[in-house]
Amino acid sequence: xxxxxxxxxxxxxxxxxxxxxxxxxxxxxxxxxxxxxxxxxxxxxxxxxxxxxxxxxxxxxxxxxxxxxxxxxxxxxxxxxxxxxxxxxxxxxxxxxxxxxxxxxxxxxxxxxxxxxxxxxxxxxxxxxxxxxxxxxxxxxxxxxxxxxxxxxxxxxxxxxxxxxxxxxxxxxxxxxxxxxxxxxxxxxxxxxxxxxxxxxxxxxxxxxxxxxxxxxxxxxxxxxxxxxxxxxxxxxxxxxxxxxxxxxxxxxxxxxxxxxxxxxxxxxxxxxxxxxxxxxxxxxxxxxxxxxxxxxxxxxxxxxxxxx
Amino acid sequence: xxxxxxxxxxxxxxxxxxxxxxxxxxxxxxxxxxxxxxxxxxxxxxxxxxxxxxxxxxxxxxxxxxxxxxxxxxxxxxxxxxxxxxxxxxxxxxxxxxxxxxxxxxxxxxxxxxxxxxxxxxxxxxxxxxxxxxxxxxxxxxxxxxxxxxxxxxxxxxxxxxxxxxxxxxxxxxxxxxxxxxxxxxxxxxxxxxxxxxxxxxxxxxxxxxxxxxxxxxxxxxxxxxxxxxxxxxxxxxxxxxxxxxxxxxxxxxxxxxxxxxxxxxxxxxxxxxxxxxxxxxxxxxxxxxxxxxxxxxxxxxxxxxxxx
Numbered sequence: 001x002x003x004x005x006x007x008x009x010x011x012x013x014x015x016x017x018x019x020x021x022x023x024x025x026x027x028x029x030x031x032x033x034x035x036x037x038x039x040x041x042x043x044x045x046x047x048x049x050x051x052x053x054x055x056x057x058x059x060x061x062x063x064x065x066x067x068x069x070x071x072x073x074x075x076x077x078x079x080x081x082x083x084x085x086x087x088x089x090x091x092x093x094x095x096x097x098x099x100x101x102x103x104x105x106x107x108x109x110x111x112x113x114x115x116x117x118x119x120x121x122x123x124x125x126x127x128x129x130x131x132x133x134x135x136x137x138x139x140x141x142x143x144x145x146x147x148x149x150x151x152x153x154x155x156x157x158x159x160x161x162x163x164x165x166x167x168x169x170x171x172x173x174x175x176x177x178x179x180x181x182x183x184x185x186x187x188x189x190x191x192x193x194x195x196x197x198x199x200x201x202x203x204x205x206x207x208x209x210x211x212x213x214x215x216x217x218x219x220x221x222x223x224x225x226x227x228x229x230x231x232x233x234x235x236x237x238x239x240x241x242x243x244x245x246x247x248x249x250x251x252x253x254x255x256x257x258x259x260x261x262x263x264x265x266x267x268x269x270x271x272x273x274x275x276x277x278x279x280x281x282x283x284x285x286x287x288x289x290x291x292x293x294x295x296x297x298x299x300x301x302x303x304x305x306x307x308x309x
Numbered sequence: 310x311x312x313x314x315x316x317x318x319x320x321x322x323x324x325x326x327x328x329x330x331x332x333x334x335x336x337x338x339x340x341x342x343x344x345x346x347x348x349x350x351x352x353x354x355x356x357x358x359x360x361x362x363x364x365x366x367x368x369x370x371x372x373x374x375x376x377x378x379x380x381x382x383x384x385x386x387x388x389x390x391x392x393x394x395x396x397x398x399x400x401x402x403x404x405x406x407x408x409x410x411x412x413x414x415x416x417x418x419x420x421x422x423x424x425x426x427x428x429x430x431x432x433x434x435x436x437x438x439x440x441x442x443x444x445x446x447x448x449x450x451x452x453x454x455x456x457x458x459x460x461x462x463x464x465x466x467x468x469x470x471x472x473x474x475x476x477x478x479x480x481x482x483x484x485x486x487x488x489x490x491x492x493x494x495x496x497x498x499x500x501x502x503x504x505x506x507x508x509x510x511x512x513x514x515x516x517x518x519x520x521x522x523x524x525x526x527x528x529x530x531x532x533x534x535x536x537x538x539x540x541x542x543x544x545x546x547x548x549x550x551x552x553x554x555x556x557x558x559x560x561x562x563x564x565x566x567x568x569x570x571x572x573x574x575x576x577x578x579x580x581x582x583x584x585x586x587x588x589x590x591x592x593x594x595x596x597x598x599x600x601x602x603x604x605x606x607x608x609x610x611x612x613x614x615x616x617x618x
Contacts, residue, residue: 032468033467033468034469034473034499034503035468037467037475040472097428114405116478126432131459134455135459146454146455149455151341154339154440157433157436158345159345162432166346166426
C-alpha cells in the first residue's frame with residue numbers, strides 16, 4: 001500500500017469516527033440518563049473532537065476489517081477507545097499532572113474551560129466509553145460486548161495506562177526529591193508499554209474480538225500490537241528530541257529539559273532509529289499469515305515509525 | 310426489623326465488602342495487566358477503605374437477596390459500585406472542585422498523597438469498577454455482566470452522577486459571576502437525582518439484575534430506589550444545616566455559607582422533615598409486594614432518613 005493511500009484512509013477513518021463521536025455526544029439524554037448538561041457535552045466534544053490521528057480507532061477498524069467486519073458496531077467500539085484516549089489526555093494535561101497549555105495546537109481543556117470542568121469532562125469520557133461498549137448497538141452478542149469492556153478496562157486501568165502515567169510521574173521525581181529516577185531500559189520499556197502501549201494493543205485486540213479472531217490469530221495480532229506500540233513510543237521520543245512545537249502541536253524538548261530517561265537518550269538516536277526499523281519489521285512479519293489483507297496494518301506500522309507529529 | 314439488627318447487618322456487609330475490595334486491590338497483576346504500581350494500589354485502598362456506610366453495596370446485596378441471590382458475584386458487583394462512589398468522592402474533594410481537606414474524619418486522598426495521585430487513583434477506581442463487572446467471576450452469563458456495566462456506566466456518567474456534580478458547581482456560581490444560581494425546587498430535585506440519586510438507584514437496579522427480577526419487579530424497585538435517593542439527599546441537607554463537623558466527619562454548614570439552594574433552605578426544616586417522612590412511606594410502600602422478605606430494604610429507607618452522619 002502506498003503511503004499516500006494510507007494517509008487518505010487514515011484521514012477518512014478519522015472523519016467517520018468524528019461523526020460517530022459527534023452523534024454519540026449529542027445533547028439528548030439516553031434512556032436512564034436524566035439530562036446532559038450543556039457544559040459537559042460541550043467540553044467532552046471539545047476534548048474529543050480537537051483533531052488527532054485517531055490511531056487507536058483506526059487499529060480497531062482495520063483489525064476488524066481483516067475479518068471482513070465493518071459497520072456501526074465497529075465504529076462505536078472505535079469511538080469508545082478514542083474516548084478513553086482523549087480522557088487520558090485531558091487529565092494528563094491538568095496543572096497537577098503535566099501542566100500543559102497546548103494540545104494539538106489548541107488550548108488544553110482546562111485552559112479552554114477550567115480545571116473542574118476538565119476533570120469532569122475526563123471522567124465523563126471514561127465512563128461513557130464503557131456505556132457505548134455495553135450498549136446493544138455495538139454488537140448483538142453480549143459476550144462480545146462484555147469482552148470489549150474487559151479488554152478496554154484492563155488496558156486503561158491501574159495495571160495499564162493509569163499505572164503507566166503514575167510510573168511516568170514517579171520517574172520524573174514528582175513524588176520524591178524532585179530528581180528524575182535513573183530508569184534502566186527495561187524499566188522504561190515497561191513504563192511505556194503501560195502508558196501508551198496497552199491502549200494501542202487494546203485497539204488491535206478489540207478489532208480481533210469484533211472480527212471473531214481465533215486464539216492463534218489473536219496471538220499473532222498481539223505480537224503486531226506490541227511491536228507497533230514500542231515503535232510508536234520510540235518515534236514519540238525521537239520527535240520530542242528533534243521536532244519543534246509548531247510541527248508537533250504540543251510542547252517539545254520537555255523530556256530533555258527535565259532530564260527524563262527515554263530510550264532515545266539511553267541508547268542514542270542512531271541506535272533508537274535502528275531499533276525502530278527492527279520493530280517495524282517485526283510488526284510487518286507478525287502479519288504475514290494474513291497476506292495482502294493486512295497491507296493497511298503493515299503500512300500503519302511504517303506510518304507510526306515515520307510520522308512527523 | 311429492629312433498627313439495632315439493621316445497623317448490625319449494615320456493618321457486617323460493610324466488613325464483607327471491605328474484604329472483597331482488599332482482595333481485589335492486591336498488588337498482584339491480573340492477566341493483561343503489566344504491573345500494579347504500589348502508589349496506585351495504596352492510594353486506591355486509602356480512598357476505598359476509609360470507612361463509610363457502604364450503602365450502595367448494601368443496596369446491591371440486599372436487593373439481590375430479595376431473589377435469594379448471594380455470594381461472590383453479588384459481592385463483586387457491590388465492590389464495583391463502591392469503587393465508583395469512592396472515585397467520585399476523591400475527585401469531588403480535589404482543590405479544583407470542592408476543595409475539602411477532610412472526609413470521614415480523615416485527610417482526603419489528595420491531602421494524604423498529592424493531587425496527581427488523587428486524580429489517578431480516582432481514574433483507576435472508576436476504570437476498575439468496569440473491569441470487575443466485566444470479569445467472569447461476577448456472573449457466568451455475559452448478558453448479566455454487560456447489563457451491570459451498562460447500568461453502572463449510565464448512572465455514573467454525563468447524564469447521571471458526573472452531570473450532577475457539574476450542575477452542582479454551576480449552581481454554586483463557579484462558572485459564572487461567582488454568585489449562586491437561584492434554583493427552583495424542581496431544578497434542585499433534578500440535580501440531586503443525578504448527583505446522588507442515580508448511583509443509589511443503580512445499586513438497587515444491579516441487585517435486581519443479579520436477582521433476575523421481572524420487568525414488574527424492576528419497576529417496583531425503581532420506585533423504591535427513587536424515593537430512597539430523595540430521602541437520602543434531604544437527610545443530607547438537614548445534616549449539613551444541623552450537625553457539627555465532628556459528628557458528620559466532614560465539613561458542615563457549607564451549603565449555608567455559600568448561599569447554596571437546598572430543598573431544606575427552600576422549604577424550611579419542618580416541611581423538609583415532613584417530606585422526608587412521606588418519602589420513607591413511599592419507599593416502604595413500593596416494596597409491599599415482596600412481603601417480609603423486604604424488611605431489610607424497608608429498614609434501609611428509615612435508616613437513610615434518620616441517620617446522624
